[in-house]
Amino acid sequence: ILFVLVIYVVSLVFRESLGPELGRGTVSSDDVGHYFQSLPRSMFTVFRCSFGDCTTASGTPLFEQVTQVHGGLWSLVYSAFMFLVVMGVFNVISAIFVQATLAVAAEIASKKIRMRLEDEERWATHLWTLLEVLMDHAGPDEASWSATLPSSSLDKVMEEMTAMEFDRQLFDRVLKEERAVVSA
Numbered sequence: 001i002l003f004v005l006v007i008y009v010v011s012l013v014f015r016e017s018l019g020p021e022l023g024r025g026t027v028s029s030d031d032v033g034h035y036f037q038s039l040p041r042s043m044f045t046v047f048r049c050s051f052g053d054c055t056t057a058s059g060t061p062l063f064e065q066v067t068q069v070h071g072g073l074w075s076l077v078y079s080a081f082m083f084l085v086v087m088g089v090f091n092v093i094s095a096i097f098v099q100a101t102l103a104v105a106a107e108i109a110s111k112k113i114r115m116r117l118e119d120e121e122r123w124a125t126h127l128w129t130l131l132e133v134l135m136d137h138a139g140p141d142e143a144s145w146s147a148t149l150p151s152s153s154l155d156k157v158m159e160e161m162t163a164m165e166f167d168r169q170l171f172d173r174v175l176k177e178e179r180a181v182v183s184a
Helices: 002-018 032-036 039-050 062-070 073-118 120-138 151-163 168-183
Strands: none
Touching: 002 032, 002 039, 002 062, 002 073, 032 039, 032 062, 039 062, 039 073, 062 073
């Protein structure tokens, strides 16, 4: 919509300034006024010029003829228009696409994290790995604990584990084993 609005405004200015006077009769296709004789024709010409195809039917540059007929000021106006379109409007359009792409990528990453957090099998596997490491860390006396402990023994084991102090190397080992599980 922004691009169409810019094309419309510039076409109005060019139609009134470069187009033939209304009621003047027909205009030859070699005349500059032919390309700005009506608003739709002026919009088409400005649209073509905004994408770099600013030539007459015979292949000569349109704004060279505009400069010869109407003066050098129109070359500056055309240059300013091209700068506005190329640097302004097209960059805004590109930014909108980039923003939309980044938003979709963030949403996909968020869904992936949410799915990992909701994966019960993953939680159970990593919890079991953590318990094994903690039991190994508890010492050789408790190394013979089995997974089928009665509820009262399990409570005792949990109390003992919460009373333990763990150093950074233990957590580094757990993280290292987690990476190995994830990559496998």
